[in-house]
Amino acid sequence: MINKVITKGEFEKFISGIIDANETIGPKQVDTDRDGKPVYQFRQVKSFGEMDLDYTITYSSVKNFFLPFREELSRFDFSEKDWDQTVEYRVNPRAIIGVRPCDINALNILDKVLIGGAYPSPYYLARRRNTFLVGMDHEPLEDCFCESLGQDTVHRGFNLFCEDIGDKYYLTIMSSKAFRFLENVKVTDPTKEDDIKFHERRKRLRDMFKTKVEMTGLQSVMDIEFKSPVWKKWGDKCLNCGSCAMVCPTCYCYGIEENIDVGLKSSRKERVQYSCNLVDFAEVAGGHNFRPLKEDRLKYRYYHHYRGFAQNGDEPICVGCNRCGRACLAGINPKDVINELQLES
Amino acid sequence: MDYKVPKQDINTDPLLSKSPDFNRKSAVMKTDKVYKCEIINIVELTEFEKLFRLKIADRTERELFDFRPGQFAMLEVPGFGEVPLSITSSANNKEYIELCVRKAGRTTEVLHQARLGTKLGLRGPFGTSFPMEEMAGCNILLIAGGLGLAPLRAPIYWASENRNQFKEVHVLYGTKEPAQMLFTYQYGEWEKVNNIKLHTIVEKGDSDWKGRTGLITELFDEVTIDPQNTYVIVCGPPVMFKFVCHHLNGEGIPMNRMFVSLERRMHCGMGKCCRCMVGSTFTCVDGPVFDYWSVLNLKEAI
Amino acid sequence: MEYLGIEPKKARIGVFDFTCCEGCELQLANKEDSLVDFLALVEVVNFREVSSDRGQDYDIALIEGSISREDEVERLKQIREKAKILVTLGTCACFGGVNSIKNRFDIDDVVSEVYGKNKVETLPVRKVSDIVKVDLAIPGCPVSKSEVERIVVNLVTGAAVNLPKYPVCVECKQKGNTCVVDLGEICLGPVTRAGCDAACPTGKTGCLGCRGAAEDANFDSLREILREKGHSDEAIDERLRFYNAFSEELKNEG
Numbered sequence: 001m002i003n004k005v006i007t008k009g010e011f012e013k014f015i016s017g018i019i020d021a022n023e024t025i026g027p028k029q030v031d032t033d034r035d036g037k038p039v040y041q042f043r044q045v046k047s048f049g050e051m052d053l054d055y056t057i058t059y060s061s062v063k064n065f066f067l068p069f070r071e072e073l074s075r076f077d078f079s080e081k082d083w084d085q086t087v088e089y090r091v092n093p094r095a096i097i098g099v100r101p102c103d104i105n106a107l108n109i110l111d112k113v114l115i116g117g118a119y120p121s122p123y124y125l126a127r128r129r130n131t132f133l134v135g136m137d138h139e140p141l142e143d144c145f146c147e148s149l150g151q152d153t154v155h156r157g158f159n160l161f162c163e164d165i166g167d168k169y170y171l172t173i174m175s176s177k178a179f180r181f182l183e184n185v186k187v188t189d190p191t192k193e194d195d196i197k198f199h200e201r202r203k204r205l206r207d208m209f210k211t212k213v214e215m216t217g218l219q220s221v222m223d224i225e226f227k228s229p230v231w232k233k234w235g236d237k238c239l240n241c242g243s244c245a246m247v248c249p250t251c252y253c254y255g256i257e258e259n260i261d262v263g264l265k266s267s268r269k270e271r272v273q274y275s276c277n278l279v280d281f282a283e284v285a286g287g288h289n290f291r292p293l294k295e296d297r298l299k300y301r302y303y304h305h306y307r308g309f310a311q312n313g314d315e316p317i318c319v320g321c322n323r324c325g326r327a328c329l330a331g332i333n334p335k336d337v338i339n340e341l342q343l344e345s
Numbered sequence: 346m347d348y349k350v351p352k353q354d355i356n357t358d359p360l361l362s363k364s365p366d367f368n369r370k371s372a373v374m375k376t377d378k379v380y381k382c383e384i385i386n387i388v389e390l391t392e393f394e395k396l397f398r399l400k401i402a403d404r405t406e407r408e409l410f411d412f413r414p415g416q417f418a419m420l421e422v423p424g425f426g427e428v429p430l431s432i433t434s435s436a437n438n439k440e441y442i443e444l445c446v447r448k449a450g451r452t453t454e455v456l457h458q459a460r461l462g463t464k465l466g467l468r469g470p471f472g473t474s475f476p477m478e479e480m481a482g483c484n485i486l487l488i489a490g491g492l493g494l495a496p497l498r499a500p501i502y503w504a505s506e507n508r509n510q511f512k513e514v515h516v517l518y519g520t521k522e523p524a525q526m527l528f529t530y531q532y533g534e535w536e537k538v539n540n541i542k543l544h545t546i547v548e549k550g551d552s553d554w555k556g557r558t559g560l561i562t563e564l565f566d567e568v569t570i571d572p573q574n575t576y577v578i579v580c581g582p583p584v585m586f587k588f589v590c591h592h593l594n595g596e597g598i599p600m601n602r603m604f605v606s607l608e609r610r611m612h613c614g615m616g617k618c619c620r621c622m623v624g625s626t627f628t629c630v631d632g633p634v635f636d637y638w639s640v641l642n643l644k645e646a647i
Numbered sequence: 648m649e650y651l652g653i654e655p656k657k658a659r660i661g662v663f664d665f666t667c668c669e670g671c672e673l674q675l676a677n678k679e680d681s682l683v684d685f686l687a688l689v690e691v692v693n694f695r696e697v698s699s700d701r702g703q704d705y706d707i708a709l710i711e712g713s714i715s716r717e718d719e720v721e722r723l724k725q726i727r728e729k730a731k732i733l734v735t736l737g738t739c740a741c742f743g744g745v746n747s748i749k750n751r752f753d754i755d756d757v758v759s760e761v762y763g764k765n766k767v768e769t770l771p772v773r774k775v776s777d778i779v780k781v782d783l784a785i786p787g788c789p790v791s792k793s794e795v796e797r798i799v800v801n802l803v804t805g806a807a808v809n810l811p812k813y814p815v816c817v818e819c820k821q822k823g824n825t826c827v828v829d830l831g832e833i834c835l836g837p838v839t840r841a842g843c844d845a846a847c848p849t850g851k852t853g854c855l856g857c858r859g860a861a862e863d864a865n866f867d868s869l870r871e872i873l874r875e876k877g878h879s880d881e882a883i884d885e886r887l888r889f890y891n892a893f894s895e896e897l898k899n900e901g
Contacts, residue, residue, distance in 0.1 A: 018348045021347070021349045022349065022350050030825075031825040033825065034831055059825065064821075069821040073377045078424070080650070081462075081650055082464050085378060085381075089355075093351060093352050094350065117617070118615065119376045119617070177351070181347075226644050236865075236868065239838070239869060240813070253619040254617070255618065256613065256618070257426075260425075260804055262800060263684040264648070264655055269426075278812070279813060280862070282610075284608075285449040285453070290609070303624075309626075309627070327826070329872045330868055426807075451806055452806075455653070458653055458805075462652075
């Protein structure tokens with residue numbers, strides 16, 4: 001890890017250079033909400049000006065650039081008495097600019113699950129390794145609670161991270177690629193003054209958090225409160241619409257679909273993003289549903305998020321971005337659900 | 346002025362070294378690549394169950410496919426999908442493997458139409474297994490309900506092939522009707538050649554049925570259990586193993602010597618898709634074989 | 648599939664329209680990139696919009712439209728007798744569709760409003776399953792051609808035929824849309840069966856529920872949410888009645 005500082009003018013030159021040379025994804029205003037406020041999403045960008053690096057939060061996370069909603073795992077080509085299987089996972093390199101600490105932490109969690117286990121996913125790994133990731137800090141929103149989970153700062157899982165210290169960015173360089181690219185522009189070693197500004201910035205951001213979620217002992221509480229009436233209360237409101245899982249930066253549960261093409265000459269096997277909230281997630285051949293009730297399914301998503309599974313070292317997988325809470329029409333959000341569980345126990 | 350992000354080949358990624366990659370140990374991770382195999386025999390066991398004997402086409406791949414009793418494989422019917430099936434043949438057999446398929450959905454229905462020579466795909470083996478070596482010197486009780494005999498056939502082969510290592514070997518098997526009994530053609534061999542004591546029971550007999558009728562737990566009166574020297578393997582519907590394990594727990598058999606094989610609908614088999622989760626546990630990688638203590642600890646298991 | 652030793656059988660299909668706009672049939676003739684393959688998969692023995700053949704020898708009957716006249720009832724029953732598999736194609740056939748609006752008025756008023764003094768024989772609108780047994784329902788206004796293609800492929804090859812059981816929101820979020828309920832609209836996306844790729848919300852229009860109820864959909868919760876956003880029960884019911892696709896749910900609410 002090497003630290004440098006860069007003026008905002010030089011930074012624009014640097015990012016423009018990356019955009020010109022690579023397929024680049026960045027935060028962009030795509031819509032306006034009911035109150036006239038901008039709605040942001042990660043989208044492909046062609047110029048620096050198209051992005052809004054001071055964006056509040058993207059409606060959906062950056063996850064689906066690594067785990068597409070639908071992706072081909074393999075295809076079978078049929079011949080008269082036989083078939084051939086093709087597995088293709090290679091992808092072209094690209095850059096993603098302006099990813100927030102919580103979203104990078106989310107990718108680090110997905111790394112554990114999808115490439116750290118016994119059977120690393122070549123599809124995810126190829127996308128991760130071929131992405132040049134530039135992270136940026138930001139002022140938290142009223143309902144952000146990443147700080148409660150210790151996910152408000154990030155120290156790995158990116159190529160370059162930029163913290164705003166006024167007219168300059170304080171850079172954390174994590175890869176030789178980023179170091180080499182920065183040779184194209186003017187960067188300097190941080191001065192004592194820059195270091196002070198860096199600490200002041202971090203402290204100011206930390207003090208801005210208004211939403212606190214009580215995480216103490218939550219993992220065992222999730223086990224103990226497995227039959228809590230809290231689940232029925234929220235389960236009755238839950239639409240089981242999967243919106244939370246779609247916008248979540250870490251929800252990765254999926255299903256496999258196989259479809260024969262119209263010409264009957266080949267078939268595609270696809271990974272399809274799913275959600276444990278959806279009605280048939282735990283349905284088995286023959287029709288039995290292991291989670292027949294809305295509350296079972298809602299609970300299950302929380303159980304996965306806050307208890308954690310062995311595959312990621314029994315750690316919670318939530319990063320506290322509250323995208324699920326914002327997307328939920330029924331007003332179900334981690335802060336209320338968890339704080340209620342914690343008080344009850 | 347070069348800002349081009351270089352293309353990175355993941356086949357040289359350091360993470361690869363620890364990937365089992367179905368023992369292919371290839372440079373390319375092929376977690377979704379199947380072993381091509383051919384159906385070399387089909388046995389019609391009952392109206393709904395068929396036994397498929399599969400031979401992996403490539404010799405090297407055939408030698409790599411090394412499984413333990415209790416493990417399962419994903420059987421791919423190209424175009425239709427994959428089904429998780431426990432391997433029911435002998436772990437010692439390197440020539441072919443056998444899978445027992447019940448007609449339960451469209452993929453298995455299509456599979457039932459397949460003929461000799463049909464090419465299918467195989468991924469695996471996956472999951473945990475029965476600790477057969479640990480059982481040496483003890484009695485083994487193998488208790489199966491219905492289709493549950495299929496996963497038990499692999500440990501039965503193990504016990505038969507290493508018969509001198511074990512004391513008494515009992516198979517307790519119950520089905521709803523006599524016509525649902527699997528592998529009936531092998532019972533004589535198990536009893537006469539392999540010295541395995543077979544106890545059967547059906548819930549509802551027919552005119553030809555001369556054996557016992559009732560629930561599987563009633564068979565316990567035919568077996569004398571030495572709790573300090575007995576291992577148990579149970580496979581069947583959740584209500585069955587609940588009663589069986591409860592009974593045997595009362596007899597004093599330690600919980601970590603009773604093994605249960607759980608069934609859920611796996612989609613990936615690799616601990617990722619979460620479709621087969623029971624509580625916080627993946628049936629596909631943490632199971633399907635669990636000891637009774639672990640099962641009691643699983644939320645949603647029974 | 649040949650490799651399995653299964654010969655894919657060309658499906659002999661007949662397409663029949665009743666009270667409808669024929670828009671779903673038109674969908675079948677759309678999607679040029681796969682039309683040749685699609686037509687190779689089936690043998691069209693009766694399909695007024697694409698062929699002059701009027702064969703009676705079909706395995707699969709695709710029914711478009713709701714039933715609103717006595718002669719339609721008879722014709723439908725005859726088709727049922729000949730067809731091995733009867734499929735309702737589109738919202739009108741599956742639920743009654745927009746046509747069901749007629750059932751809310753006095754039938755004589757309706758006839759005189761539309762046809763003036765000309766006497767027209769007409770019945771209250773019914774969905775196909777009110778009259779004959781339906782083997783498979785493909786909802787949508789209009790149906791999605793890719794869904795029809797997938798289902799026909801599955802029928803021909805013997806693969807499982809499934810519609811999504813979850814609601815439209817899943818697809819809407821995947822599209823990256825801004826939620827139209829948040830924007831102040833009534834949207835039935837949270838209770839409507841997915842499969843349309845969230846076409847209406849993507850166009851900034853609230854879902855009208857043409858694909859009917861998603862499985863175990865939470866109507867009470869959606870109603871509560873919409874009320875809190877300031878929508879009246881009348882407006883919500885009006886939306887639920889649009890395609891007559893939620894008649895069961897409205898009935899249960901009393």
